[in-house]
Amino acid sequence: MRIITFGTFDMFHIGHLNILERAKAKGHHLTVGVSADALNFSKKQRYPICPEQDRMRIIKSLSCVDEVFREDSLELKGEYIQQYKADCLVMGDDWVGRFDHFKELCKVEYLERTPGISTTALIEVVRSTTDTHS
Numbered sequence: 001m002r003i004i005t006f007g008t009f010d011m012f013h014i015g016h017l018n019i020l021e022r023a024k025a026k027g028h029h030l031t032v033g034v035s036a037d038a039l040n041f042s043k044k045q046r047y048p049i050c051p052e053q054d055r056m057r058i059i060k061s062l063s064c065v066d067e068v069f070r071e072d073s074l075e076l077k078g079e080y081i082q083q084y085k086a087d088c089l090v091m092g093d094d095w096v097g098r099f100d101h102f103k104e105l106c107k108v109e110y111l112e113r114t115p116g117i118s119t120t121a122l123i124e125v126v127r128s129t130t131d132t133h134s
């Protein structure tokens with residue numbers, strides 16, 4: 001089974017690795033759409049800490065990942081699912097229900113997030129540590 005998943009994967013952390021390994025375990029081929037810097041800026045009005053070329057290189061280097069592409073638009077998920085011939089879309093459970101309409105194209109599964117870590121939390125830790133020491 002061919003699996004596809006999407007994310008920003010900024011400041012790569014253990015929650016990212018966990019979901020990618022569990023996604024791969026569901027099939028034999030894992031494609032990862034890494035969201036473009038411009039897409040993040042349009043969503044959150046800030047650029048990721050790590051630029052898209054670096055984020056893509058890190059994801060591509062993982063043994064559980066077979067293929068990586070840049071996700072340029074949130075509106076194109078259906079096209080990406082078809083283009084990469086995915087049989088199953090895997091997302092973290094922060095997205096539960098939000099991708100159910102793709103069930104007409106492929107299976108859709110939501111996996112439990114790793115508790116206690118996120119890029120946003122890491123940025124906050126770094127920021128508060130920097131504030132304390134300056």
Ligand code: CTP
Nearest residue numbers: 007008009015019091092113114117118119120
């Ligand atoms: N993810 C996860 N467990 C975490 C953090 C992320 O399983 N603790 C999953 C997300 O559900 C998503 C993928 O990793 O499927 C990429 O998530 P991303 O949004 O890039 O990571 P976050 O750390 O959640 O970043 P942010 O805080 O900016 O939302």
